[in-house]
Amino acid sequence: MRSILIVEDHEKTAQWWLDNINRVFPNADVDTAVTMAEAMKRVRKRIYSLALVDLNLPDGSGLDIIRFLAATRPETCVVVSTIFDDDHHVFSALRAGASGYLIKDQPWDKQLAMLADLVNGIPPVSPGIARRILRYFAEERAGALEDSHSLSEREKEVLVYIAKGYNRPETARLMGLTKNTIASYTKSIYRKLNVSTRAEAVSEAIRMGLVSED
Numbered sequence: 001m002r003s004i005l006i007v008e009d010h011e012k013t014a015q016w017w018l019d020n021i022n023r024v025f026p027n028a029d030v031d032t033a034v035t036m037a038e039a040m041k042r043v044r045k046r047i048y049s050l051a052l053v054d055l056n057l058p059d060g061s062g063l064d065i066i067r068f069l070a071a072t073r074p075e076t077c078v079v080v081s082t083i084f085d086d087d088h089h090v091f092s093a094l095r096a097g098a099s100g101y102l103i104k105d106q107p108w109d110k111q112l113a114m115l116a117d118l119v120n121g122i123p124p125v126s127p128g129i130a131r132r133i134l135r136y137f138a139e140e141r142a143g144a145l146e147d148s149h150s151l152s153e154r155e156k157e158v159l160v161y162i163a164k165g166y167n168r169p170e171t172a173r174l175m176g177l178t179k180n181t182i183a184s185y186t187k188s189i190y191r192k193l194n195v196s197t198r199a200e201a202v203s204e205a206i207r208m209g210l211v212s213e214d
Helices: 011-023 036-046 064-070 087-096 108-120 127-150 153-163 168-175 179-193 198-207
Strands: 005-006 030-031 049-052 078-081 099-103
Touching: 005 036, 005 127, 011 108, 030 036, 036 064, 049 064, 049 108, 049 198, 064 078, 064 087, 078 087, 078 108, 087 099, 099 108, 099 127, 153 168, 153 179, 153 198, 168 179, 179 198
Parallel strands: 005 030, 005 049, 049 078, 078 099
Antiparallel strands: none
16 A cells, blocks of 8 residues: 555544554555545545545545545545444445445454455455345345245246347247237336336346346
8 A cells, every 4th residue: 555545534533543554554655634625635636545534524425535536546445434334324335436344433453454454355344344244135135035936937937038138029929928918027027126127127137046147
C-alpha cells in the first residue's frame, strides 16, 4: 500500500489510525479527511491504494465516496470503518463497491491485523459481518428454492425456454402448446416471481438453478 486515505470524523479514531496504520503498511503515505467534501476533493486529485471510509460523516454518507471510487478509481481498495453492523448498511456498502467492512467496536489491534491481510488478498471483514453475509446468501438460496417450488413443472419448463431466448411461438411449437397457453404460463411465471421483464425472468431462472449463466 503506497498511499492511504482515512475518512473519519471522530478525532480519537482518526488519530489512532494515523498513528498506527504504518505499523502494517510502513512505507505508505497517509492522508486524512473529516468530511465527505474533503474526502471527495482528495480522491479527485489523487489515486489511493487504500481508502478507509466511515459511513456517517458530518456532511453526508461515506457511500457516496465508495460509489465514486468504485466508478472512477477501481484500483483503490475501499474498506468501511463504522459502528453500523445492520444488513442495510452492510449490503449498501458492499453493493456500492466496498472490499471490506470493519466494525469500530472491535479491538483496534484486531482491525489493524485484518487490514494487514490485504497484502495476502484476504478481504478485511469483521467476524460478525462475515456471519451476516453468509446468512444472507443462505437465506437467498432458501428463497430461490421456495420460488422454484412455487412454479409448476410446466411453468419451470416455459421459464427455461424464456431464459434460453426462445419467443412465445417458438416455445409453443417446442412444447406442443398454443401461443395463448404459453402467454398464460408466462403471465403466471412473472406474477409468481414478481418480475416484469425477460431480463428479470432470466436472472430468476439462473438464481433458481434452472439454467446456467453460460
